Amino acid sequence: ILNVEQSPQSLHVQEGDSTNFTCSFPSSNFYALHWYRWETAKSPEALFVMTLNGDEKKKGRISATLNTKEGYSYLYIKGSQPEDSATYLCARETSGSRLTFGEGTQLTVNP
Amino acid sequence: GAVVSQHPSWVICKSGTSVKIECRSLDFQATTMFWYRQFPKQSLMLMATSNEGSKATYEQGVEKDKFLINHASLTLSTLTVTSAHPEDSSFYICSAQAGSGRETQYFGPGTRLLVL
Numbered sequence: 309i310l311n312v313e314q315s316p317q318s319l320h321v322q323e324g325d326s327t328n329f330t331c332s333f334p335s336s337n338f339y340a341l342h343w344y345r346w347e348t349a350k351s352p353e354a355l356f357v358m359t360l361n362g363d364e365k366k367k368g369r370i371s372a373t374l375n376t377k378e379g380y381s382y383l384y385i386k387g388s389q390p391e392d393s394a395t396y397l398c399a400r401e402t403s404g405s406r407l408t409f410g411e412g413t414q415l416t417v418n419p
Numbered sequence: 420g421a422v423v424s425q426h427p428s429w430v431i432c433k434s435g436t437s438v439k440i441e442c443r444s445l446d447f448q449a450t451t452m453f454w455y456r457q458f459p460k461q462s463l464m465l466m467a468t469s470n471e472g473s474k475a476t477y478e479q480g481v482e483k484d485k486f487l488i489n490h491a492s493l494t495l496s497t498l499t500v501t502s503a504h505p506e507d508s509s510f511y512i513c514s515a516q517a518g519s520g521r522e523t524q525y526f527g528p529g530t531r532l533l534v535l
Contacts, residue, residue: 312462350528357521404476409455410462411460
């Protein structure tokens with residue numbers, strides 16, 4: 309993996325479904341991984357900053373895990389709600405706090 | 420807390436004119452601010468990093484004479500697109516960070532620039 313890759317590109321789920329998506333990144337020289345939630349016409353909202361291999365962080369119904377050795381992070385949403393509809397971005401942080409973003413996963417939760 | 424504003428939210432200008440975009444951290448002091456741009460169907464791309472009172476550090480391929488960045492205070496950074504051309508039409512978004520390294524960057528809502 310040379311860049312930050314996110315999959316799937318888009319996802320449609322029904323209200324109440326749990327879902328997850330993946331962020332893959334170069335595993336060498338790992339520094340930190342950021343997750344953001346971005347609703348149209350709003351500022352990206354910071355979800356997590358993950359730094360340690362095996363990290364698991366939780367915010368309400370959203371949680372994330374990190375595997376720095378194999379270079380991936382999962383974001384989970386439990387019991388999706390329509391208000392969870394947004395684009396979820398991950399970004400790899402390198403020295404100087406520089407962020408390299410993936411293209412995002414666009415989540416649509418249907419009522 | 421941790422709100423970042425950006426102004427204007429959208430701007431249309433004629434080719435050859437300059438456009439200034441402001442980024443403000445409203446409730447915290449930002450030691451570092453970052454400028455990104457996003458072309459359609461692409462990811463956010465870092466353009467430059469600026470620290471208060473210092474010259475900005477530009478990413479490879481970003482022309483520093485075209486994209487002037489000023490970070491005059493701990494709450495304000497500006498990006499000026501000089502002699503804008505249609506290919507500069509893009510979505511420009513800033514972020515601000517209070518600390519350094521492994522800290523959250525708080526983003527503004529972005530500025531949509533259209534150069535005619």
